Amino acid sequence: MKRLYIICFVLVVGLNVHADERNSGSLLENHQAVHVGIVVADLEAAIDAWSKLLGIETPPGIVVGEGHGDNPTHYRGNPSEAKVRLAFFNLENIQIELLSPLGEEPNHWAEFLAKHGDGVHHLAFRVQGIGEVYLDELADRGISLAQKGGWDGGEYIYLDTVDSLGVTLELLERYEQK
Amino acid sequence: MKRLYIICFVLVVGLNVHADERNSGSLLENHQAVHVGIVVADLEAAIDAWSKLLGIETPPGIVVGEGHGDNPTHYRGNPSEAKVRLAFFNLENIQIELLSPLGEEPNHWAEFLAKHGDGVHHLAFRVQGIGEVYLDELADRGISLAQKGGWDGGEYIYLDTVDSLGVTLELLERYEQK
Numbered sequence: 001m002k003r004l005y006i007i008c009f010v011l012v013v014g015l016n017v018h019a020d021e022r023n024s025g026s027l028l029e030n031h032q033a034v035h036v037g038i039v040v041a042d043l044e045a046a047i048d049a050w051s052k053l054l055g056i057e058t059p060p061g062i063v064v065g066e067g068h069g070d071n072p073t074h075y076r077g078n079p080s081e082a083k084v085r086l087a088f089f090n091l092e093n094i095q096i097e098l099l100s101p102l103g104e105e106p107n108h109w110a111e112f113l114a115k116h117g118d119g120v121h122h123l124a125f126r127v128q129g130i131g132e133v134y135l136d137e138l139a140d141r142g143i144s145l146a147q148k149g150g151w152d153g154g155e156y157i158y159l160d161t162v163d164s165l166g167v168t169l170e171l172l173e174r175y176e177q178k
Numbered sequence: 179m180k181r182l183y184i185i186c187f188v189l190v191v192g193l194n195v196h197a198d199e200r201n202s203g204s205l206l207e208n209h210q211a212v213h214v215g216i217v218v219a220d221l222e223a224a225i226d227a228w229s230k231l232l233g234i235e236t237p238p239g240i241v242v243g244e245g246h247g248d249n250p251t252h253y254r255g256n257p258s259e260a261k262v263r264l265a266f267f268n269l270e271n272i273q274i275e276l277l278s279p280l281g282e283e284p285n286h287w288a289e290f291l292a293k294h295g296d297g298v299h300h301l302a303f304r305v306q307g308i309g310e311v312y313l314d315e316l317a318d319r320g321i322s323l324a325q326k327g328g329w330d331g332g333e334y335i336y337l338d339t340v341d342s343l344g345v346t347l348e349l350l351e352r353y354e355q356k
Binding site for chain 2: 021
């Protein structure tokens with residue numbers, strides 16, 4: 001019974017920490033933007049240009065992002081086998097995420113690319129509780145999902161916020177290690 | 179004579195500090211992005227949406243940016259009387275700059291808005307020496323200017339880097355106080 005109390009206490013304290021900003025009326029848990037996501041058609045050329053801009057001799061590697069069994073990709077409500085090639089540059093205060101869609105499956109990156117060409121696709125904030133808290137909260141606020149997906153260690157959602165904020169918002173969750 | 183030596187020493191040390199990153203091959207003096215510039219058609223609506231997102235009860239004020247006698251606005255090489263309405267949100271690690279072009283004078287914000295609608299227009303880095311160093315350096319690197327301008331305390335340039343970096347780069351200089 002004592003153990004149960006301790007677990008409850010930890011859970012409540014943990015939720016309060018995460019909810020501090022949210023209790024103040026913010027959708028977010030903190031006001032720290034973790035990355036700027038830039039969609040490009042030619043990933044290698046963009047990596048080269050960013051490396052030259054920053055004076056980086058060893059460019060970052062490319063990883064492939066795709067849906068995961070627990071968090072399959074859904075684009076505008078429909079399942080999608082979309083893949084994306086990714087590269088990251090760590091600035092001092094924020095990360096640059098370069099994204100280039102791979103293959104023909106419909107997805108939000110390709111939609112952006114077809115509409116705008118290369119450009120800033122999203123601004124990301126880290127949160128906890130996408131599945132438990134945010135999906136309800138977003139429905140209450142009338143904000144719809146453009147895409148969702150994840151990997152074995154976390155999940156993300158892209159929100160339809162271009163018409164309100166001027167940019168797609170990404171909420172990004174990394175599961176706390178058990 | 180001693181005073182001259184001291185002034186020279188201070189100047190050399192000062193230039194070295196600014197040039198640290200640049201000596202390593204970077205175009206920039208540091209890797210800290212100071213703001214994300216988002217162009218919107220309806221500034222009041224965007225301020226309201228960002229305030230709600232962040233849980234801010236008192237929204238930031240709107241200021242009008244326009245060319246200054248010492249740093250008149252030039253858009254694609256031609257003088258322009260362009261004006262822009264601005265509002266700033268301070269996140270923990272970076273600033274959000276909302277921009278909405280004002281009037282009919284040609285400018286880079288209106289060009290972006292006509293082409294893309296609301297969206298992220300630029301990513302800004304702070305530098306020193308735009309007039310003395312950067313304009314030559316940019317010419318050497320084959321990077322052209324989209325727009326330049328300033329105010330009584332500083333100046334900025336927007337670079338044509340969408341095709342290479344996927345986003346317009348802004349170099350922003352605040353003059354050191356004399």
